Amino acid sequence: MDMSFSPEQIAFRNEVREWINSAMPAHIKKKAEVDGNFEMKEIMEWHRVLAKKGWVAPHWPKEVGGPGWDATRRFIFSEELELAGTPGLSPFGLAMVGPLIIQFGNDQQKQRFLPRILSGEEVWCQGYSEPNAGSDLASLQLRAEDKGDHFLLNGQKTWTTYAQYADWIFVLARTNPDVKKQSGISFILCDMKTPGVTVKPFLTTGGTPAFCETWFENVAVPKDNLVGEINMGWTYAKALLGHERTLVAGVGISGRAILRMKRIAAETIVDGKPLLEHSGFRAKVARLEMKLEGLRMANYRALAGAQLGHAPGPESSILKLRGTEIQQAAADLTMEAMGHNSLAWFNEPGVVPPREQWVASNFNYVRAATIYAGSNEIQRNVIAKYILGLPTK
Amino acid sequence: MDFDLSDDQKMLVDTVQSFVKKDSPVERFRKLRDTELGWDKEVWKQMGELGWLGVMFSESVGGLGMSFVEAGLILEQLGTTLVPEPMIPHLVAGSVLMHAGDAGQQEQFLAPAISGDQCLALATTEEQSRHNVCDVKTQAKKNGGDYQLSGKKRWVLDGHAADHIVVSARTSGGDRDRDGVSLFVVDPGMPGLEIQRVDCMDGHKAALVNLDGVIVGKDRLLGEQGKAAAVLEHAMDYGAAAACAEGSGNMQTVLMMTRNYLAERKQFGVAIGSFQALQHRTVDMFVETELGKSTAIMAMLKIEDKNADERQRAISAAKTQLWAGGGFVTRQGIQLHGGIGVTDEHDVGLYFKRMHILNTLFGDEQFHTTRFASLPSFVEHVA
Numbered sequence: 001m002d003m004s005f006s007p008e009q010i011a012f013r014n015e016v017r018e019w020i021n022s023a024m025p026a027h028i029k030k031k032a033e034v035d036g037n038f039e040m041k042e043i044m045e046w047h048r049v050l051a052k053k054g055w056v057a058p059h060w061p062k063e064v065g066g067p068g069w070d071a072t073r074r075f076i077f078s079e080e081l082e083l084a085g086t087p088g089l090s091p092f093g094l095a096m097v098g099p100l101i102i103q104f105g106n107d108q109q110k111q112r113f114l115p116r117i118l119s120g121e122e123v124w125c126q127g128y129s130e131p132n133a134g135s136d137l138a139s140l141q142l143r144a145e146d147k148g149d150h151f152l153l154n155g156q157k158t159w160t161t162y163a164q165y166a167d168w169i170f171v172l173a174r175t176n177p178d179v180k181k182q183s184g185i186s187f188i189l190c191d192m193k194t195p196g197v198t199v200k201p202f203l204t205t206g207g208t209p210a211f212c213e214t215w216f217e218n219v220a221v222p223k224d225n226l227v228g229e230i231n232m233g234w235t236y237a238k239a240l241l242g243h244e245r246t247l248v249a250g251v252g253i254s255g256r257a258i259l260r261m262k263r264i265a266a267e268t269i270v271d272g273k274p275l276l277e278h279s280g281f282r283a284k285v286a287r288l289e290m291k292l293e294g295l296r297m298a299n300y301r302a303l304a305g306a307q308l309g310h311a312p313g314p315e316s317s318i319l320k321l322r323g324t325e326i327q328q329a330a331a332d333l334t335m336e337a338m339g340h341n342s343l344a345w346f347n348e349p350g351v352v353p354p355r356e357q358w359v360a361s362n363f364n365y366v367r368a369a370t371i372y373a374g375s376n377e378i379q380r381n382v383i384a385k386y387i388l389g390l391p392t393k
Numbered sequence: 394m395d396f397d398l399s400d401d402q403k404m405l406v407d408t409v410q411s412f413v414k415k416d417s418p419v420e421r422f423r424k425l426r427d428t429e430l431g432w433d434k435e436v437w438k439q440m441g442e443l444g445w446l447g448v449m450f451s452e453s454v455g456g457l458g459m460s461f462v463e464a465g466l467i468l469e470q471l472g473t474t475l476v477p478e479p480m481i482p483h484l485v486a487g488s489v490l491m492h493a494g495d496a497g498q499q500e501q502f503l504a505p506a507i508s509g510d511q512c513l514a515l516a517t518t519e520e521q522s523r524h525n526v527c528d529v530k531t532q533a534k535k536n537g538g539d540y541q542l543s544g545k546k547r548w549v550l551d552g553h554a555a556d557h558i559v560v561s562a563r564t565s566g567g568d569r570d571r572d573g574v575s576l577f578v579v580d581p582g583m584p585g586l587e588i589q590r591v592d593c594m595d596g597h598k599a600a601l602v603n604l605d606g607v608i609v610g611k612d613r614l615l616g617e618q619g620k621a622a623a624v625l626e627h628a629m630d631y632g633a634a635a636a637c638a639e640g641s642g643n644m645q646t647v648l649m650m651t652r653n654y655l656a657e658r659k660q661f662g663v664a665i666g667s668f669q670a671l672q673h674r675t676v677d678m679f680v681e682t683e684l685g686k687s688t689a690i691m692a693m694l695k696i697e698d699k700n701a702d703e704r705q706r707a708i709s710a711a712k713t714q715l716w717a718g719g720g721f722v723t724r725q726g727i728q729l730h731g732g733i734g735v736t737d738e739h740d741v742g743l744y745f746k747r748m749h750i751l752n753t754l755f756g757d758e759q760f761h762t763t764r765f766a767s768l769p770s771f772v773e774h775v776a
Contacts, residue, residue, distance in 0.1 A: 001395060001396050001397075001398070001399075001402075001462055001690065001693075001694060002394060002395050002396075002694070003394055003396070003690075003691065003694050003695075004394065005394060006394075009394075072394065259774060259775070262772075262775045263775055266772075266775050266776065276772075276775070279763075282766045283762050283763065283766060285766070286762045286763075286765045286766035286771065287713065287762055289710075289765070289771070290709065290710040290713045290714070290761075290762070290765055291714075293688075293691070293706070293707070293710035294684045294687060294688045294691075294710060294711070294714045295684070297687040297688055297690065297691040298683060298684055298687040300394055300396075300687075301396050301687055301690070303394065304394045304395050304396045304397075305396070307394070308395070308397060314679070314683055315683050315686070315687060317683075318679070318680045318683050318684065321680055322680060322684065377673070380672065380673045380676040380677075381669070381672070381673075383676045383679060384669075384672035384673070384675065384676050387679065388652050388672075388675060388676065388679060389652075389656070390652065390655060390656060390666040390667070390672050390675065391655075391656055391663075391664040391666050391667045392667055393663055393667040
């Protein structure tokens with residue numbers, strides 16, 4: 001047993017760190033310093049920088065444009081991006097529809113879509129959830145009727161993050177209403193410019209744009225845009241869930257958040273001394289940091305297993321649960337450290353110190369972490385059923 | 394990075410696993426907890442013959458020259474059925490002899506313990522000391538070429554049965570000074586040494602040790618006089634890592650015991666494990682159990698780290714996880730069993746008791762949180 005990175009892996013980490021530092025455009029770096037919310041154009045700018053280097057899709061096979069890294073290098077790369085506070089890339093093309101097309105799409109689809117996902121020429125969004133199909137996603141209602149040479153889409157999708165910027169949307173649509181709900185769903189790609197598609201953005205509680213609602217009214221989609229076989233969409237979407245499980249813990253995100261919180265607590269004077277020197281607060285920080293150390297170790301175990309080609313073990317199923325709880329706890333403690341400054345909401349520069357400017361926004365938006373990608377309650381249901389084998393009613 | 398077990402480790406784990414299942418189910422512990430000794434000398438001897446007591450010690454003293462990882466893997470298995478033999482006191486006292494003893498002392502005191510012929514105890518705790526190994530009031534006065542030891546030690550694990558007890562005593566300095574703490578080996582039967590057996594909640598035994606002018610020769614001083622603080626702190630970390638390893642086995646058992654109960658127990662016409670409230674609670678137990686496994690491995694791997702900051706950081710994080718996670722798992726284990734969980738007849742309460750002992754020894758949550766927050770690595774990069 002060995003929990004250290006090899007000299008080659010450490011050299012790789014240094015190479016990645018140096019490259020990120022030199023490649024980040026100045027204005028993005030400036031925003032990263034205060035962990036500001038990146039706008040879509042900044043996210044795509046960073047996407048193109050990574051694409052040019054050949055590092056934008058670490059988990060794609062080499063033949064379709066991946067760098068050919070193993071699981072450990074992908075983890076190191078991801079952690080370094082998180083620690084540097086770089087813009088989080090949109091996952092919908094790179095991490096979702098891309099891998100799905102690689103696995104289940106035909107050659108024509110691969111040639112048509114993959115290069116443009118890589119280059120950032122086309123932005124994707126996800127059409128999964130509906131107003132009445134959230135955690136119970138399989139009960140989705142958006143219809144795709146077979147009209148001979150095309151499908152006709154009617155219905156509504158929600159939480160379609162980045163739909164307002166997207167060129168394409170991948171949709172889970174009902175193609176057969178007469179069978180078990182999981183068995184009548186297909187995976188369809190739809191051009192956002194098709195007549196009948198309308199998008200309305202939501203403002204998040206963090207004061208930033210992200211989610212949208214997207215309506216489909218008699219939207220005609222060519223049959224070429226069906227991925228894989230008809231009525232197999234649910235199976236494909238599920239196959240994607242197991243991907244990159246070793247990156248969901250976000251140890252880099254939490255590490256950066258805790259460091260920021262400690263800096264704020266070190267600069268905030270309470271009763272004549274830094275808040276971080278007050279034993280009560282310091283103990284809370286220590287407890288959170290120790291939790292992160294535990295999570296990191298669980299993450300390392302999952303990673304080592306993936307590296308050796310093992311199927312994901314039980315240790316990997318807890319990463320999302322605990323990781324998102326720690327992200328939220330870090331935000332909570334940062335707000336506590338800020339005291340009255342945490343009352344502020346998007347004021348002019350100078351009202352609160354630069355380091356504190358975006359904390360309140362993140363404190364709000366990080367609530368989503370325990371909700372998206374399978375809410376933590378759904379994660380618990382899944383563990384109860386598939387790992388613990390507890391009975392169903 | 395690799396957490397797969399080697400073939401040797403797999404074989405070791407298999408052997409211990411089959412021992413706990415066949416030869417030492419919880420019923421054996423139940424019988425032994427009411428005896429004077431609390432464990433079985435025959436079994437201890439067997440463990441010595443199998444090499445289990447020597448995995449982390451060098452071959453020169455009869456050990457196998459492996460590492461603490463193997464000791465941890467053994468303890469994890471022993472924890473699953475509450476095997477009562479004094480493995481943790483052996484490792485903790487043994488670590489002191491390994492780090493501070495010379496070859497002759499190791500031969501005299503450590504080797505017979507490794508073979509299972511004898512057993513060891515470490516006496517550091519005093520009335521006022523809590524988890525601070527430098528808070529030593531017991532005095533060692535130079536008396537010609539000898540030392541005269543006087544003071545009171547409390548909660549000496551396995552002190553009632555030990556053939557040799559390693560005792561910390563102050564040879565110079567004031568209360569809580571790092572400098573001036575020394576280590577000596579005393580044996581039962583020495584004039585002035587009084588050993589009173591006491592019961593622990595978990596069925597294990599300990600001793601209150603009174604030293605009233607016990608005279609020992611220079612050959613019983615371990616290491617340099619007055620310089621024992623670092624060795625003792627390291628010994629406490631061995632204990633903490635050992636507690637994490639045993640605690641991991643403890644949690645795994647409670648989780649499965651509870652899971653099985655929920656699958657069998659019927660109320661309202663269905664298995665209660667089909668209720669989501671109970672499922673989610675069980676999943677939270679699972680999460681803590683998994684984190685307990687991971688952090689126990691972290692502690693096992695970091696205990697010998699040359700960098701004291703890194704070692705202490707890992708040990709404190711692991712021990713704090715045991716406090717939170719082990720506390721949660723054993724409490725919820727009882728809760729989800731309902732009334733039967735509060736009976737002495739049911740095993741879950743035994744695991745709960747043992748977990749409390751593991752959580753209290755070798756630094757509790759308060760101690761490790763404070764220590765973690767005082768390490769240089771805690772404020773690294775902050776300024």
